[in-house]
Amino acid sequence: MSSTPYFTETHEQARDAARQFADELVAPYVEAAESEEQLPLELFRKIGQAGYLGIRSPEQYGGSGSDLLTECLVIEQISRACCGIASAMMPQLLVGSIIGRLGTEEQRQRYLPSIISGERICSIAMSEPGAGSDVSAIATAAKRRGDEFVINGTKTFITNGPDAGVVLLLAYTDRSAGNRGLSLFLVERGTPGFSVSRKLPKVGNRASQVCELIFQDCVVRRSALLGGTEGGFRNLLGAVTMSRVTFAARALGVAQSALDAATAYAGSRVAFGQPIGKFQAIQFKLADMATNLEAARLLTYQAAWMSDQGMPIVKHAAMAKLFASERAVEITSEAVQIHGGYGYIMETPVQRYWRDARLLTISEGTSEIQRQTIAKQLELGL
Ligand SMILES: Cc1cc2nc3c(=O)[nH]c(=O)nc-3n(C[C@H](O)[C@H](O)[C@H](O)COP(=O)(O)OP(=O)(O)OC[C@H]3O[C@@H](n4cnc5c(N)ncnc54)[C@H](O)[C@@H]3O)c2cc1C
Incomplete structure (x- = not known):
């Protein structure tokens, strides 16, 4: 995974720690949670204890007081392990940030500590x-x-x-x-x-x-x-704009898992006497998947970084959400294709990435709504 001009050393450390957390603590819960369609509450509290449910929330209420880019890096890594768990974290992060910004002192004290710890689900x-x-x-x-x-x-x-x-x-x-x-x-x-x-x-x-x-x-x-x-609507829209960037990061995570699985499979599956990864048709698919993922990553990190610098991001957040979610649908679908018949079998994880990614162009503002938002920001002169 590449570094970018947007990262400080602290961001790199946060990403690496989240990746380790996802591999060691999230991954063991995924199979049961997915088959029972149930949020694992025990895991959710562990995510809270790790500080991942209050990344941007004020420190005095138990939050980390960190930035949107850090939130994106954490969500990307959690989504690499399980897009569904990242999904459950998103309302928690959004509600926490809105209460932190708009809440009265009484509301902050009442809700923020328990939201950040994962005791109170949002x-x-x-x-x-x-x-x-x-x-x-x-x-x-x-x-x-x-x-x-x-x-x-x-x-x-x-x-x-x-x-x-x-x-x-x-x-x-x-x-x-x-x-x-x-x-x-x-x-x-x-x-x-x-x-x-x-x-x-x-x-x-x-x-x-x-x-x-x-x-x-x-x-x-x-x-x-x-x-x-x-102003409820206006306030919510402002928070949702930032959440769209985090949502784009969620798309990056699931797309990365699909690319990793497809790359590994292409190196091991033999057809016509050689690994399928030796066929140019498969290599080109992987090259396109990797290129699109990298482009989505840059759009997402740029939008987060701009927000952290206090710059307006309505257009950039919509672009990141649109591009990352649409590429995630394509990348996960191509990963299924590279797996052939095994890609369509429930015991192969790549089918989950494909099912998970399909939501991403629908929820948190559909692709059509993102395009509408972007178009409104262009000076069309109509
Ligand atoms: C798994 C899941 C989780 C969700 N979680 C939440 C949640 O926690 N909280 C919450 O409030 N909502 C949640 N949603 C709802 C989600 O935000 C909506 O599904 C989404 O906003 C689309 O709304 P809709 O389903 O009513 O589709 P509609 O708005 O009816 O749209 C149907 C189709 O028409 C298109 N369309 C609509 N308007 C236009 C337009 N002006 N121009 C062009 N095309 C247009 C849409 O893009 C879409 O393709 C969730 C949805 C799902 C499936």
Whole structure:
């Protein structure tokens, strides 16, 4: 794996430590978690103890106070071992960073230490049965009633939902105000009216779970509001932009595993009297996979580095997410091809990389939405 101009020695050390952690501590949990479609809670706490659930969170609450590039390097390495575990870490990292930035002192003290340690699992609940890409079409509403809000609505595809101790919920507090009327709430497990209605079995990323959540006359106090009644959407978008870069890093990890597996297989599988890696057709596939992965890596690290320098990254984050996730789908698919029939058999890990990568162009803003975001940043003069 190459170094880049964006790394300091501290970044290299963080990457190497995360790689060792992934190989030694994450890998042993993967098979059972994948077959049972269950997040291994014991592992999640170990990830917390290693400091990987609060990479950008303030040190005074147990976080590492580190940067987005470090977060990317850690997620890339965890995803190399298991994209599904990296998936479960993402809401945790995102919710922690939003509370760190927008939360009141009371909210920070209440949530950050347990989120960072992995004791309290987080979900982000934006998507609904009738609204995914078009967030402004959500139907969930939080109606003010004195010092409380009464929430009604259904959220779907919510990562970590079945285990979540706290859900960051997006709801309208004032529909007539458009996007400015969207607000963020921290809703805790056990709040009357909040329930997990059903788990949604998935094709890949099976070491994490998604589910549907129901909010039915769910009453929360005003103190559950995060960042005021106005600007919830804007605040969430800012955090999601950074999370898209971490998401791109997740694509790098799974693509790297597929490339490694395909390279090893090409060197050992014999056909027509020689290793298949001696055929130019296979060599060219591997060369394209490696080149695309390197390009995705540079886009991702550059976007993270720019963010860490305080530069705007809306376009670069979308480019990194778009390119890394689309290349991951291709690279994992080519890795299956190089494995021939064995690539399609469940006992060969490469099929998991392919199933896991398929999600990456859909979740956290589809490829079409990333392209739309990039196009908006181009001066089209329309
Ligand atoms: C495994 C998994 C985990 C997830 N985790 C979470 C989570 O934790 N929290 C959460 O809130 N959500 C989560 N999601 C939801 C995810 O973010 C949405 O699936 C995604 O945003 C797409 O929304 P949608 O599925 O409603 O598709 P739609 O928005 O209905 O889109 C359908 C198709 O139309 C295209 N399309 C839509 N609008 C346009 C447009 N303007 N121009 C061109 N094409 C367009 C899309 O790109 C897509 O190809 C998860 C989803 C999955 C599958």
